[in-house]
Amino acid sequence: MQFEEQQQQGVLVVRPLExxxxxxxxxxxxxxxxxxxxxxxxLIAFDLGEVEFIDSSGLGGIISVLKSxxxxxxxxLFGVDEHVMTLFKLTRxxxxxxxMPGISGALKALGAN
Numbered sequence: 001m002q003f004e005e006q007q008q009q010g011v012l013v014v015r016p017l018e019x020x021x022x023x024x025x026x027x028x029x030x031x032x033x034x035x036x037x038x039x040x041x042x043l044i045a046f047d048l049g050e051v052e053f054i055d056s057s058g059l060g061g062i063i064s065v066l067k068s069x070x071x072x073x074x075x076x077l078f079g080v081d082e083h084v085m086t087l088f089k090l091t092r093x094x095x096x097x098x099x100m101p102g103i104s105g106a107l108k109a110l111g112a113n
Contacts, residue, residue, distance in 0.1 A: 001016065001017075001018055001025045001028040001029060001032070002016075002017040002018070003015060003016055003017060003032060004017060004047075005036070008045075008103070008107060008112070009107055009112035010043060010112055011043040011044065011045050011106075011107055011110050011112050012036055012041040012043065012044045012045070013044075013045045013047060013103065013106075014033070014036070014044060014045070014046055014047065015046075015047035015049065015050065016029065016046070016048070016050060016051055017050055018050065018051065019050060019051065019052045019053065020051065020052065020053040020054070020055075020058070021048075021051050021053070021054045021055075021057075021058030021061065021062075022053065022054065022055040022057055022058050023055060023057040023058075026057040026058055026060070026061045029058075029061050030061050030064060033061075033064075033065045033068070034068065037065065037068045037069055037073075041069075041073075042069045042070070042072055042073030042074075043069075043073055043074055043110045043111070043112070044065060044069065044073070044074075044075045044076075045075070045076045045077070045078060045103065045106040045107065045110060046062065046075065046076070046077050046078070047078055047079045047103065048077055048078070048079050048080045048081065048084060049078075049079030049081075051080075051081065051084060052081050052083060052084065053083070053084070054084050054087055059087065059088075059091060059093065062075070062077075062093075062097075063093070063096075066096070066097070074098075074109075074110055074111075075097055076097060076098040076099070076100060076106040076107075076109045076110050077097050077098070077099045077100070077106070078099070078100045078101065078102055078103055078105060078106040079101075079102070079103075080099055085099070098110070
């Protein structure tokens with residue numbers, strides 16, 4: 001699994017470069033993100049613009065990142081496809097994560113300046 005990552009205003013912005021986040025690649029995702037969290041990243045924004053499908057494993061992987069950043073951190077999502085958004089709404093995880101149309105909203109939701 002490949003990713004693009006960059007720091008913006010104290011937030012790690014991660015863009016998975018796959019069309020799906022599911023059981024076939026979730027272990028790579030978790031390993032990649034665990035290393036970033038261990039490096040001290042606590043505010044993370046996921047750009048899901050390339051992702052067209054997330055299964056329960058993928059959803060669990062994103063939730064595990066939220067848990068790993070702890071109370072001092074947070075995770076926001078942006079660029080979410082309408083089909084993927086349906087999963088977040090059905091599972092009510094759209095109430096857990098700030099989900100914004102673009103990066104500026106995600107950065108603002110995470111308290112970036």
